[in-house]
Amino acid sequence: MQVTSRREQRAERHPAIPGPEDISRHVLPNGLVVLIRENHVSPSVVIEGYLPVGSVHEPSSLAGLASFVASMLMRGTETRTFAQINEEIEAVGASLSFGSGRHSTGFSGQCLSEDLELLIDILADVLQHPVFPLEHVERVRGQRLTALQERENDTRQMAGLAFREMAYPEGHPYRLAMTGYPETIRAITREHLVDFYQRLYSPRGGAIAVVGAVDTARVVDLLASKLGRWQPAVEITANSVAPVPPPNEVRRKVIVMPGKSQTDLMLGAPGLARDNPDYHAAVLANTVLGVFGMMGRLGENVRERQGLAYYAYSALEVDKGPGPWVAIAGVAPANVDRAIASIEEEIARMGSELVPEEELADSQAFLTGSLPLRLETNDGVAGAILDMEWYELGLDYLQRYPQLIYSVTSEQIREVVARYLRPDAYALGIAGPEGE
Amino acid sequence: MITDGIVRTKLDNGLTVVLKPLVQSPVASLFLWYRVGSRNEVDGRTGISHWVEHMLFKGTEQFPPGEADRLVAREGGYCNAMTHLDWTAYFETLPADRFDLALRIEADRMTNSPFREEDVESERMVIISERQGYENDPEFLLSESLIAVAITVHPYRHETIGWPCDLQSITRDELYEHYRTYYAPNNANLVAVGGFDPDALLKRIEELFGPIPPGPEVPPVRAVEPPQRGERRVIVQGPGTTTYVEIAFHAPPAAHEDFFPFVVMDAVLDGARALGVFRSSPSSRSTRLYRALVETDLALEVSTSLLPTIDPYLYSCGATVRAGRRAEEVEAAILRELQRLAEEPVRAEELAKAIKQTQAEFVYGSESVTDQAYWLGFAETVVSPQWLDEYLDRVEAVTAADIQRVAQTYLKPHNRTVGWFVPERWNGGEV
Numbered sequence: 101m102q103v104t105s106r107r108e109q110r111a112e113r114h115p116a117i118p119g120p121e122d123i124s125r126h127v128l129p130n131g132l133v134v135l136i137r138e139n140h141v142s143p144s145v146v147i148e149g150y151l152p153v154g155s156v157h158e159p160s161s162l163a164g165l166a167s168f169v170a171s172m173l174m175r176g177t178e179t180r181t182f183a184q185i186n187e188e189i190e191a192v193g194a195s196l197s198f199g200s201g202r203h204s205t206g207f208s209g210q211c212l213s214e215d216l217e218l219l220i221d222i223l224a225d226v227l228q229h230p231v232f233p234l235e236h237v238e239r240v241r242g243q244r245l246t247a248l249q250e251r252e253n254d255t256r257q258m259a260g261l262a263f264r265e266m267a268y269p270e271g272h273p274y275r276l277a278m279t280g281y282p283e284t285i286r287a288i289t290r291e292h293l294v295d296f297y298q299r300l301y302s303p304r305g306g307a308i309a310v311v312g313a314v315d316t317a318r319v320v321d322l323l324a325s326k327l328g329r330w331q332p333a334v335e336i337t338a339n340s341v342a343p344v345p346p347p348n349e350v351r352r353k354v355i356v357m358p359g360k361s362q363t364d365l366m367l368g369a370p371g372l373a374r375d376n377p378d379y380h381a382a383v384l385a386n387t388v389l390g391v392f393g394m395m396g397r398l399g400e401n402v403r404e405r406q407g408l409a410y411y412a413y414s415a416l417e418v419d420k421g422p423g424p425w426v427a428i429a430g431v432a433p434a435n436v437d438r439a440i441a442s443i444e445e446e447i448a449r450m451g452s453e454l455v456p457e458e459e460l461a462d463s464q465a466f467l468t469g470s471l472p473l474r475l476e477t478n479d480g481v482a483g484a485i486l487d488m489e490w491y492e493l494g495l496d497y498l499q500r501y502p503q504l505i506y507s508v509t510s511e512q513i514r515e516v517v518a519r520y521l522r523p524d525a526y527a528l529g530i531a532g533p534e535g536e
Numbered sequence: 537m538i539t540d541g542i543v544r545t546k547l548d549n550g551l552t553v554v555l556k557p558l559v560q561s562p563v564a565s566l567f568l569w570y571r572v573g574s575r576n577e578v579d580g581r582t583g584i585s586h587w588v589e590h591m592l593f594k595g596t597e598q599f600p601p602g603e604a605d606r607l608v609a610r611e612g613g614y615c616n617a618m619t620h621l622d623w624t625a626y627f628e629t630l631p632a633d634r635f636d637l638a639l640r641i642e643a644d645r646m647t648n649s650p651f652r653e654e655d656v657e658s659e660r661m662v663i664i665s666e667r668q669g670y671e672n673d674p675e676f677l678l679s680e681s682l683i684a685v686a687i688t689v690h691p692y693r694h695e696t697i698g699w700p701c702d703l704q705s706i707t708r709d710e711l712y713e714h715y716r717t718y719y720a721p722n723n724a725n726l727v728a729v730g731g732f733d734p735d736a737l738l739k740r741i742e743e744l745f746g747p748i749p750p751g752p753e754v755p756p757v758r759a760v761e762p763p764q765r766g767e768r769r770v771i772v773q774g775p776g777t778t779t780y781v782e783i784a785f786h787a788p789p790a791a792h793e794d795f796f797p798f799v800v801m802d803a804v805l806d807g808a809r810a811l812g813v814f815r816s817s818p819s820s821r822s823t824r825l826y827r828a829l830v831e832t833d834l835a836l837e838v839s840t841s842l843l844p845t846i847d848p849y850l851y852s853c854g855a856t857v858r859a860g861r862r863a864e865e866v867e868a869a870i871l872r873e874l875q876r877l878a879e880e881p882v883r884a885e886e887l888a889k890a891i892k893q894t895q896a897e898f899v900y901g902s903e904s905v906t907d908q909a910y911w912l913g914f915a916e917t918v919v920s921p922q923w924l925d926e927y928l929d930r931v932e933a934v935t936a937a938d939i940q941r942v943a944q945t946y947l948k949p950h951n952r953t954v955g956w957f958v959p960e961r962w963n964g965g966e967v
Binding site: 190191210245249255393405472478 | 562563593601602605606608609610611612613614629630631657658659660661662663664665666667668669671672673674774775776777778807808818819820821822823827830831833836856858859860885888889892893894895896897899900902903904905959960
């Protein structure tokens with residue numbers, strides 16, 4: 101433990117906005133991208149990354165497979181048992197975890213700088229040599245089934261599921277829950293897990309970011325020696341999804357959950373993919389609608405003015421495909437209709453009237469001014485670097501970001517809202533007790 | 537270390553000021569801590585501290601409604617507030633060159649919040665809605681009842697959100713009186729961490745906060761929880777399909793000599809927890825409770841809670857019972873592990889692991905200025921500045937014998953309250 105002996109390093113220069121000058125990018129011969137940014141403020145380091153495989157690559161009859169595979173990686177390798185992996189990591193106060201998304205599977209770890217080699221060794225081992233022990237397949241299955249049972253009693257999660265069913269057509273991968281359903285989780289066999297891993301897990305198209313008190317050259321050597329011989333899978337995976345037509349009517353699904361106190365609701369539509377030219381206008385529109393200050397116009401109307409809810413906000417989820425763009429609120433059962441009317445009103449206003457100049461300037465200043473705060477921790481920097489790599493934005497993206505945000509106009513915001521969110525045609529998921 | 541380079545002073549009006557300059561940091565964080573929380577509430581007014589916190593976001597003459605939030609967001613910052621057992625804290629984190637705004641907002645709302653009648657009524661609905669959201673969660677319902685059964689006399693017996701009857705009936709004048717009683721410089725700690733010049737900042741703090749007169753002496757909290765004289769049990773029923781078990785023991789307060797052995801003992805049971813409210817705890821899958829409950833397919837997850845508090849509070853272990861398993865089995869497995877700690881000393885490597893994890897979390901938790909400001913202010917408000925200074929050394933000094941003694945002292949049957957949440961719509965076997 102070197103907590104005290106490293107004090108003098110705290111005085112070193114503090115990082116500005118990460119860019120090509122101080123992010124070191126390397127491509128290993130097998131295609132794996134390595135991105136490193138040194139930060140010697142604290143004697144710790146984070147290591148995060150992704151592989152381009154996710155729930156869009158699983159058949160709908162096995163929904164939850166990608167996520168199941170990700171949670172099996174640390175359950176045992178050719179040379180380490182589950183208990184050994186946990187013991188080695190936790191003995192030094194480090195952490196490592198995996199999770200899968202729609203298009204990618206991510207990992208995230210943290211340790212004191214002195215333990216980085218150990219963490220990389222384990223990361224490389226679980227990525228390349230997992231053995232999917234049968235005993236753990238059943239254990240994880242049981243845990244997942246219990247978690248799904250808990251989901252059935254969670255109003256917020258159930259409103260989200262209902263929304264997806266209304267927003268995305270039959271057969272679209274975004275319609276399904278990434279954690280699957282009881283029947284699909286029961287149907288997954290060990291062979292399914294191994295096959296998914298062998299066909300789709302591959303260094304090609306993947307990336308690892310290391311941020312913290314490290315020496316760049318040493319980290320590159322370490323990663324090359326531990327992960328450089330990992331052979332790419334034969335199968336090349338497409339990572340796109342079909343476009344989704346906007347709703348042309350109100351599509352509403354209500355899940356009644358007797359005995360609950362509050363109703364959760366999610367109202368919106370399929371939004372846009374990250375590479376859509378409308379992206380920055382949509383980010384600004386969403387900030388005005390339900391983020392800025394105390395949750396934007398939605399928070400002002402629903403919470404501050406009417407006292408209808410403890411929370412009301414909007415969220416724009418972007419990915420390789422059109423993630424949902426939604427307004428979310430938790431309200432007393434008696435207030436559901438009033439809350440929906442207020443959300444419709446704010447969507448209508450944004451799609452028909454220009455956002456006043458000062459309000460636009462507020463949101464632009466917020467999005468650009470908050471960069472230093474978002475990039476204050478190693479974790480924040482690693483996430484930003486991986487986003488630039490994953491969406492092919494260029495390592496100078498964060499430096500160009502203010503200009504991109506300031507070039508958005510009120511007209512563009514009105515257009516982008518009108519194009520994606522309509523007050524008279526949307527998907528709506530509601531979960532809660534019976535209305536009063 | 538987190539406590540290196542601190543400037544600590546007290547203004548004439550009693551405001552304690554703790555400054556930690558990190559000259560080259562591009563951001564800075566301000567926390568204003570008031571020594572008031574649910575600990576200071578009486579029957580009929582539970583939840584009043586949290587409600588007062590909400591009212592301080594309703595604007596003043598200088599910052600009309602929404603204006604403070606707007607200005608902070610406009611500068612790229614964020615702000616919020618938290619109310620807990622012993623304290624209420626307000627914070628802003630901003631780019632360092634815009635830090636003055638945070639000081640102006642906090643100096644203003646320490647005395648100038650109007651508590652308008654219409655805002656009180658609108659916020660009553662918001663807070664009831666907040667509580668209804670919690671009530672949707674079976675684990676909240678269980679925990680709320682468990683605390684109320686385990687603690688009979690001390691105000692810690694109610695949740696910070698308050699009881700529904702009080703949220704229906706508390707008046708504007710009661711809220712305002714609570715505000716005037718506890719929101720004064722002599723009952724507050726101001727903490728700033730980040731990129732500023734400490735001399736210039738202190739001068740500005742004196743300008744803004746110095747003229748605020750001290751308030752009355754705050755009413756003392758006289759309640760002392762009597763010793764528990766036997767196991768208590770509580771069963772909560774509600775909609776659901778999942779069973780939860782939670783077991784609580786009366787635990788030592790933060791300033792007690794047993795607190796640090798308790799921290800390390802807890803790390804042996806459930807792993808070291810993250811320092812600070814803005815980070816989540818790391819996974820802990822090599823711990824005693826994980827092995828005894830999750831690896832044996834009894835529980836989906838298990839987690840413990842140990843809070844540093846002014847007065848003795850509760851140490852609790854909670855578990856989500858796996859589908860098809862029974863609450864009795866999970867309860868017995870938790871109690872077996874606790875019993876084992878009392879019976880045999882922890883192995884040397886287990887102790888070393890718990891200590892290293894706790895130290896590592898301390899390092900991770902001081903990465904951001906917001907986390908640092910939180911911890912400095914927390915220690916100042918709940919315990920003492922020395923507490924944080926000595927944290928690592930006192931963790932390091934914990935021995936296996938200390939842990940065994942603490943387990944024997946606190947984790948005994950007559951000191952515990954056992955709670956089950958039993959779903960009314962049960963489809964996975966017997967309860």
